[in-house]
């Protein structure tokens with residue numbers, strides 16, 4: 001089973017502009033690192049690494065070994081270009097997280113905006129199995145995905161860089177089309193907002209017994225930069241859900257059920 005929906009083939013640099021300039025990137029990055037915890041000497045697999053934004057930051061934070069994987073050759077080319085220009089010792093692969101082989105046994109797997117690209121529960125389970133099988137027992141994953149509680153018709157997030165265009169509802173998910181608004185460029189993507197129930201079912205099918213959701217905080221730096229009231233809509237309707245799990249010794253091997 002593979003997903004071949006490379007929406008990022010056409011986006012490339014536009015996504016980089018969004019990531020570098022949208023106010024939303026501040027809280028996202030703060031909460032990613034808060035949830036990743038200690039990185040010194042860790043081995044880390046960064047799934048859906050894109051142009052290497054977090055991959056590089058994770059290595060710079062002291063990780064021993066960092067491997068990035070992304071479906072989109074365009075995004076991996078951007079990541080490799082930066083690695084060639086300013087080498088940090090990161091290895092990048094083009095690969096589909098739905099069909100992920102065992103690349104190693106990692107202390108941490110980061111998956112920032114991956115699970116939301118699954119469009120069926122089979123794909124979502126396969127992604128989570130890939131995460132599980134690449135973790136050492138006791139290893140953790142940090143996934144950023146569209147929050148199951150996000151209300152596309154709720155308080156707007158335009159000021160932070162996200163404009164909802166539409167949502168089509170299916171049984172277990174909404175397909176949310178949104179504009180990513182950077183300082184110079186706007187791109188449009190469609191992404192899955194999975195329900196809590198579907199995520200719980202797929203986490204269990206993938207072998208995870210220990211996981212939880214973390215409400216994102218707005219860091220002081222973002223408050224200083226934009227003012228406290230600026231963040232009110234984000235606080236009341238965050239699109240970002242932080243899912244953190246551990247591969248425990250008691251978990252079944254993926255696929256062993």
Ligand SMILES: C[S@@+](CC[C@H](N)C(=O)[O-])C[C@H]1O[C@@H](n2cnc3c(N)ncnc32)[C@H](O)[C@@H]1O
Pocket residue numbers: 003006007008019047048049050051052053054069070071072075095096097098111112113114117
């Ligand atoms: C919103 S970008 C996030 C990139 C990076 N994690 C970041 O936060 O800057 C989403 C990335 O997920 C990748 N992606 C989507 N489906 C994927 C899949 N099935 N396997 C691996 N990567 C995938 C896309 O190619 C894209 O680069």
